[in-house]
Amino acid sequence: MESKIIETRYYISEDGEVLDDILHGYVVHVDETGARISGDNHWMHVITNEMGAYFICTEDREDKSDGTITLLDLYTGVVVHNHFKTYQNLLMCKHAECNAHIDRYLKSGIDFERSEDCQQLLDLMHEMLHRKHTLIDEGKTFMETKEIRDYEKRYEDILKEGLEKYNEANPGISKKAETEYIKTFRRMLEYKEDHLRFMKDFTVSYTNNKAEKMCRVVKMHKNISHQFVTMRGGKAYASITSIIQTANIRKENALEKLEEIFSN
Missing domain, CATH: 3.30.420 (Nucleotidyltransferase; domain 5)
Known part of the structure; x- marks a missing residue:
């Protein structure tokens, strides 16, 4: 058998x-x-x-x-x-990319590192997801280009400012020694398209x-x-x-x- x-x-x-x-x-x-x-x-x-x-x-x-x-x-x-x-x-x-994992990493940065940048980024990710669902409920199949670009800019600004502040507070720190949420920030910046595909393509899920x-x-x-x-x-x-x-x-x-x- x-x-x-x-x-x-x-x-x-x-x-x-x-x-x-x-x-x-x-x-x-x-x-x-x-x-x-x-x-x-x-x-x-x-x-x-x-x-x-x-x-x-x-x-x-x-x-x-x-x-x-x-x-x-x-x-x-x-x-x-x-x-x-x-x-x-x-x-x-x-x-x-699965953003459920990102949610967990950001929440860890909020709970254990008291990171305001993590909170801002988590709020932004959920705002984008909520906006997508609102548009779908309205019968829309995509988000307007200008709105996507505005979200992308806010996304990049939070990540870059968070990394800049961390580097200034920890000069010369090796990447291996960086806190986990900073590694997450680097990943989210490098793979931006993959993390935001759920917003740009409504057939792609958040998780x-x-x-x-x-x-x-x-x-x-x-x-x-x-x-x-x-x-x-x-x-x-x-x-x-x-x-x-x-x-x-x-x-x-x-x-x-x-x-x-x-x-x-």
Whole structure:
């Protein structure tokens, strides 16, 4: 039965392969979480959107032979991720950063460093998100260019002023020794387009919650059974989880879908 799952790991719908269906979408969400196999660290990855969820089990997080990077190599849409820098090697697509992580880093800067700059930036990010939702509620599909530019300027001004004040207060400090919120500021400035894509493109979400939700399925499995015995078992789990979660996303009966696959 295990080999049956592996052989059918790609096939979920009658009209094609689930990965093909997902990659026909303009936006995909990706994430990864650790998986123990026979005592060693491995990785479970997911590529997901409204068309389904595709899970992959690899030995290395940066697997370039049959991991996420290879599967998305020719993808030309938008990839939403959590700043795993290996994804930046994808050159055909556009990138969008998960700003839920940014919210947490900024809140940490507010709570532990008493940073007013973090508060201003957090307020601005939420203002932009609220404005986007308001426009969508009004039936709009985009934000006017002037309004985007005004937001971009405020965004850059807060970051640059915050970095300048920090550098003046900490002359000669090494980047490794910098406080975490300053590292976040540098990241947000360097990857500005990726962090603000949610505002410029209404089809792109503020967070990477879709992929993170799929990874929680794997984490729940780890809490119950702790690890897989073999790599083959890990791949079989990835295959069957792809079938079940895709059926859930498409509001199909997962049990019927499994029976359909096994009966073919």
